[in-house]
Amino acid sequence: MSQDLYDLLGVARDADADTLKKAYRKLARQLHPDVNPDPAAQDRFKEVTSAYEVLSDPQKRAAYDRGGDPFGGRGDFGQGAGFSFTDIMDAFFGAGGQAAGQGRGxxxxxxxxxxxxxxxxxxxxxxxxxxxxxxxxxxxxxxxxxxxxxxxxxxxPVTCETCRGQGEVAHVQRSFLGEIRTLRPCAACRGFGTLIPDPCxxxxxxxxxxxxxxxxxxxxxxxxxxxxxxxxxxxxxxxxxxxxxxxxxxxxxxxHDVFTRHGDDLHCTVTVPMTAAALGTVLTLPTLEADVVEDPEAPTELETSFEVEIRPGTQSGHQQTMRGRGVPSLRGGRGDLIVTTTVETPTRLDPRQEELLRELAAIRGEEAPSGNVRPSSHKGVFGRLRDAFNQH
Incomplete structure (x- = not known):
């Protein structure tokens, strides 16, 4: 083909090597068969590749500028051109012919x-x-x-003779684009460029x-x-x-034997007899600090116990929150301790205890309780929405 090589790449005749490479990369991104399957684009890609092969070689470029045949008498593009495949890879991955972070050498x-x-x-x-x-x-x-x-x-270490210290060797193969040269890690030195003849x-x-x-x-x-x-x-x-x-x-x-952790909060459960829940009492509970008092580096003023008041009439499942007695937070501050009370009902009574309980039941009118049946508090989404609207 007689089309001007500079026109094929879209550069001036005095373009330097960097300008040539940038122009070729731009066209390769548009015309490479992996990107553009159009047959016309494939032919165009062969032409610009061959043009770049000539103009990027100082000797071939000088011969072309003098009016000579840089293709050795072939008279066309892309047939047997010996361009480097790394130039094509440069067009997609940038300098070095490889993906980012994998430079040559x-x-x-x-x-x-x-x-x-x-x-x-x-x-x-x-x-x-x-x-x-x-x-x-x-x-x-x-x-x-x-x-x-x-x-x-x-x-x-000594320089590898196979790759001459480059860590890579060239492999050439023929394709429809011509002779494609790729660089692969040297098998002799595993890509290091040097050999250790006498390993430690x-x-x-x-x-x-x-x-x-x-x-x-x-x-x-x-x-x-x-x-x-x-x-x-x-x-x-x-x-x-x-x-x-x-x-x-x-x-x-x-x-832990006593405490369960949920985030920065601690939870524990105390069990009290039925009489203590009815009359009220005060319990002494251990703190988490009690586990570290034996540490010689622990502060001497650590509080190892604290009191919890069980108010008269406390029901099973009642919770009390003890502020600032939880786990210190990594972000500052400290969580809480939640104490849950479980009321224990006696399972075995001697005759005198049974007599006293029956007497108490009679006084309270609870000899034959009917029980209180309440609806479940577990409502669906629509039920909760309905209740919310009914309140307004």
């Missing part, structure tokens, strides 16, 4: 290590008020023999070994099951002695 041997996760069980009091725990962790650490280099002492015997060339070590983690007050505490750079050391990842300690709070 050898892979670094020194890389950041992975994060590590361990689980730690703590008591409810420890979760509420915080605790410092010593942990033993098993992670990768820098090899002390080679200091992370991976090579035996006195030796060093301690770490096998990885630059790190497994080791157990002790460290202290501080669990802040107010954590709950599932909370993760981050310890920066305490995870796995990276290959080649690279920087360590982070260690995450996931907290699991054990069940």
């Amino acid at each position: 050898p892979r670094p041997r020194v890389r950041r290590g992975q994060d590590a996760l361990i689980r730690l069980e703590v008591s409810l009091a420890e979760a509420a008020f915080g605790v410092a725990r010593e942990l033993t962790v098993d992670t990768a650490v820098t090899c002390g023999t080679c200091d992370g280099a991976g090579a035996a002492p006195g030796s060093r 015997r301690e770490c096998g060339g990885d630059g790190r070994v497994r080791s157990r070590r002790a460290l202290t983690v501080k669990i802040p007050a107010g954590v709950d099951t599932g909370t993760r505490v981050q310890l920066s750079e305490q995870g796995e050391v990276g290959p080649g002695g690279g920087p360590a990842g982070d260690l995450y300690v996931e907290v699991h709070v054990a069940d």
Whole structure:
């Protein structure tokens, strides 16, 4: 075809290399067969690709500008053109011919290590008020023999002869577009660009070994099951002695004998005899702080118990809210303690107790109670809406 190559790319004859590449990328995004299946677009793509192959090569471009045949006598476009497939990939992924974050060149041997996760069980009091725990962790650490280099002492990595240190080798294959050249990681050096002829015997060339070590983690007050505490750079050391990842300690709070936690609130249930519920009484209950008084670092002024008043006539299921006696919040403040009263009815009575209860029933006129039947409070959505409208 006799169409001008500069016109095909839509650039001036004095366009520099960057201008040529930008023009080709723009057209490739519009005409590539994976994007535009139109046969005419496919032919057009062959033409602009061949044009770019010529104009991006200084020698071929000079021959074309002098009026010569840059295609070696073929006289057409796209038939056997030896363009680089990386230029097409550049059009879609940007410079480097690969997706973002995957630049060309050898892979670094020194890389950041992975994060590590361990689980730690703590008591409810420890979760509420915080605790410092010593942990033993098993992670990768820098090899002390080679200091992370991976090579035996006195030796060093050498340049890979297969890829000449590039970490990549070119593979050429023919297609309808011509000869397509792709870059693949070098199999000889696994993409590193260097080889370790004499690996360290301690770490096998990885630059790190497994080791157990002790460290202290501080669990802040107010954590709950599932909370993760981050310890920066305490995870796995990276290959080649690279920087360590982070260690995450996931907290699991054990069940408590007295208290149940719901968010920042605590719940407990007290059982009182029928007579105490009828006459009223005062109960002494333990606080959550009572679990940590034996800790030498605990404040000496901790309150280990408190009083709860059971008023005369208290019914089973009655709840009292004790403000500020719950779990400290991670965001500040403290939750409440909800005390639920359960009234215990005696199941066995001696003759005198039975006589007294019958006498009380007679006095109260309760010898033959009929019972109070009340409608269920569990109403559907429409029932609740109806009641709401009826009140207005």
